[in-house]
Amino acid sequence: MSETFSYYPGCTSHSTAVEYIDSCGEVLSALGIETKELPDWCCCGAASAHNLSRTLALGLSAFNIREAQREKADLLIPCAGCYNNLSRADNALRHDPEMRAHLEKALGFSYTGEIRMLSIVDLLAREELRPAIRARIQKPLTGLKVVCYYGCMLVRPAGITGIDDPENPVRLDTIMADLGAQVIDWSCKTDCCGGDLGMSHGKKTKELVNGIVDYAVAAGADCLVTSCALCQMNVDSRQNRIPIVFFTEMMAEAFQIGNRKRWWKKHINNPAHLFKDR
């Protein structure tokens, strides 16, 4: 691919989702996709900023959009939460003249609308990339039964996230099927895992997580596959029945690249056994 993207790793890349960011990097370079990390990125506002002030939440993300605009390249975002926040800010800048004027003044820039927010799932599920992905496979995931879990941030609201189908998204499913895994259709693809309530209502979160896991187990899945760092941490840490793996880790496993042993250790429910004797 000749396109170069500016790249927004997000805070979890330095903390709970190191394995996600590492595997993203490995997969992107394996596929020859060039990225350039924004030199001066800041937090997108995560789940906290918008509870305090809409302007603050949009402003933090608008700051990052300003940085990407300087790089003159579409902004590639691995974290689903960051993608959601940045897309909301981009949407406000694009369609809300009042907010745009306010943010432009506060951040001292002029929004051009030339660059787009791009989630890594949308990029890697592009039709034209499918042959390249298939060609990179060293060890197909044959026999592995997976359910794909999209959560909220990549999906809702559909007008802003640009998801393929908000009730039945299929991009992760397509990638997993291309890797040779047996993708099982299930009914919790876009259910909320309760991530935001983890601190304040832990009991409720546990209930939601276990509801999802119940159905994943009933569907006969060996693991859940996700692209959301918060979902991964949340679902992984509140049950001990099934591993939850980033889709880029699965790709790296199929490509046989990256320091996968180190990644598996970062999981509370270690998925290493899934890949051992195949």
Added chain:
Amino acid sequence: MKKIGVFVCWCGSNIAGSVDVDQAVAGALKLDGVTHAEHYVYMCSDPGQQKIKDAIAEKKLDGVVVACCSPRMHENTFRKAAGSVGLNPYLLEIANIREQCSWVHPDNKPAATAKAISIIEGTLDKVSQNLPLETITINLTKRVCVVGGGIAGIMAALDLADAGYDVIIIEREPAIGGHTAQISTTFPYFQEISELLDKKRAQVHEHPHITVYLSSEVEALEGYVGNFKVTIRTQPRFVDHANCTNCGKCLDVCPVLVPDEFNRGLTRRGAVFRLNRDDERQLPVIGRRDCLHFNEGTKDGCGLCADVCPEAAIDLGAISSTQEESVGAVVMATGYDLYSPANLPEYGGGKIPDVVDAMAFERMLDPKGPTGGKILRPSDGEVPKSVVFIQCAGSRDPERHKAYCSRACCMYTAKQARLYRQQVEDGTAYISYMDIRSDSRDFEEFVQKGMEEEHLLYIRGRVAKVFEEGDLLKVLTADTLSGHALEIEADLVVLALAMEPASGIHDLVKKMNVTVDGDGFLTEAHIKLYPVESSTKGVFLAGCAQSPKDITDTVSQALATAGKIQTMFANETLIADPLIAEVQTDICSGCGICIETCPYGARVMNEYTGISVVNQAVCQGCGACVAACPNKACELINSTTKQLFRVIDDFARRA
């Protein structure tokens, strides 16, 4: 020099409040050609009109300007008055000094008065160059083509035929009746549909004035109001109904099994089938799409039905035919289809066998239907003890599906749930709804009775998802009145799917030259005043082709359409306004730009002279061709470029 009269109306204080009418009259009298000017409090009143008539007669006026409200209001009134005393009506023009002057300048009387005089002067200049015109008469063929043989088409056709006019019905299915034939009973009185429909269908087939074309579609429509020519293409049925004795032997031997559309997939049928499998009076037909004889792999391989037919009534070599009919009016009664359940994967639409749509449920309720009127789960044939009806499935969801309300679903869902509770006494019926729209006579009472006496459980909220768990279906929803999330175990789920225009509507409207809205529903000429007329003169609307409706409203609209056509047919010829476009044949180069531009299809190329011609019956005088013509060869009669430039000159000089 022409003698022109000017009549200034006060319109009470509407005009006189901000325009000095005395000065306006004085100003008018100074203008060239004005031999009479006066003002009056209400020119449109009888005494006001009398003043105009008297002046025309006494002063032998040969042109009149009435300075008053918009020509939309009273142009016709004054032209009629002028005509009654012998002045050609087209030599009277309106100077709009109300909407375009007094109303917009309430606080500046001198300026408003000067502007009024200016408007009068411009109009005066125009009227002095107007030509006296006669109305155009158009031939009228008093026959009607009804497209679609559902309840709308049937009712419109019967009404028109009873009035003595010949009607042809074009129906693409092998039988008339439309979706109404699939429904079991009506609301709010639980009347069996077959009681109503069978009678009407028989009347259609027996009526001496009605011709029905089955398995047929409109191939082309040419002509204009009063003078349409419809080309009808009839697909072969491959069964000669003149010889068929309806013995059913062909039905038994056909090796094909496909889902039966009439029963919404609850049963299967062969490639040779009766449209309504359970109606033994219907004669079989062969569906080309499903038949092995026409299939690539087995081409010509199968002919079992032809072999077994004792009457040799099956001819697999039959071909489609076309026919032409001349008609004066067309009724578009093309109806609706249900939105595909496959669009609702979160409800298991098209995937889970026990998630059915409302039409399939109607088939179960039909005593002559596939289950003999018993409500049974499609998966195992058991009686469902818990049924969840989901309303607004695909409707009222602008982000993913249809933004509009499908209108009939609230009532038919209440009907279906009540019939279920009457049949399964220990069953529970849940109805998921957004709002209950029961806005016609006895509708609200019908719903209330269901809630109170049959204990229908209405749950306000939208269902999140439906999925299988073991033998059961789980329905996740929320009761938004109490604020609780709910998980309902169901044996059967019924989707009240959105109604959408019948398939193929976009191709058809191009042929018929009528307009549709963003959803594909046919649009009327005016939603309040011309509700059954389409954008094309002579083409009328009836039923769900225009918007979702129940049977009551569909029939009302169909009869209104029939009435409108009878009004049109009450005259021997049609009369059209002569204020239309004309072509200066010595300037026209035959480039054809006007033909592409004309929104009404009123422009055609004369193939012998190579010059564009105006179809006087179709032209609406919109002026699009005048603006488009690169040679300035098109003019609007009595609004010529020369006239309009003079009006502008008048304004410019005074300004």
